[in-house]
Amino acid sequence: DYTKTSTRLFTTYFLQQYADWCHKNNLLLTGHLSAEGVLFHHTVRMGDFYEALSKFDIPGVDNIVSKPGMHKDYAAYEAKLTASVAKFAGKDKTMCETFSGSGWDLSIDDAKFIINEIMCLGISYIIYMTAAYSLNDLRSVFPVSYPPSHGYNNPLFKFYNVLTDYTAVRASLMSQTKACGHVLLMLPQIDAWTHLSTSMLGTRRNSCWMYASFGFTKKSVEYDIFFEPLAKESKIENGKF
Secondary structure, eight states: OHHHHHHHHHIIIIIHHHHHHHHHTTOOOEEOOSOTTSHHHHHHHHOOHHHHHTTSSEEEEEOOOHHHHTTSTTTTHHHHHHHHHHHHHTOSOOEEEEOTTOOTTOOHHHHHHHHHHHHHTTOOEEEEOOOOOOTTSSTTTSGGGOOOOOGGGSTTGGGHHHHHHHHHHHHHHHHHSOOOOOEEEEEOOSTTTTTOOSHHHHHHHHHHHHHHHHHHHHTTOOEEEEEGGGGGGOOOBTTBO
């Protein structure tokens, strides 16, 4: 009851007001929330992931530790979460904020690798993050102790037009080759997690679920993530969900 109430308060009385204002002024609402990579914390702070992100015209996510984690299995699973929200909510596009916390040694090839990973999991637009703070501020605590290298602080910033063109070509291709998922991965976000007493348990549960997602991605199994709020609208016809 607590989680469902917090979901309703956050989505109806916070995000919906933004969406209504944008639509009244002929604008699209996009952006991302926070802690998409650790869904237990997202649930505690903002309620259900699907109901929150589905309020955006272009649902968004961030992949914040780009360089240090780019070759790990879980580097971009947040993109699949967002793409699944868009699919079931009838949204045409998604966005991802990236290249933050990436370090001074981020190369053009690294950036292309990150773009490929994110877009193959369903992201339409890449947003380059920027941040204006000094090297002395948060240097030792920002993701894995990387110094700030956001946006114009990054030596590659003046070449970002190359990355923009690279992204545009892939976005055009992806828009013409929509994947058809054959597997639904249920995200037990509310019912299973509200019984957990500590964030550590939540993190462990989150990791167990994530590795199912990683396995599908590594084996090139096209899948979608299914969210609890959609269950009441679902049925099985001719053996298909």
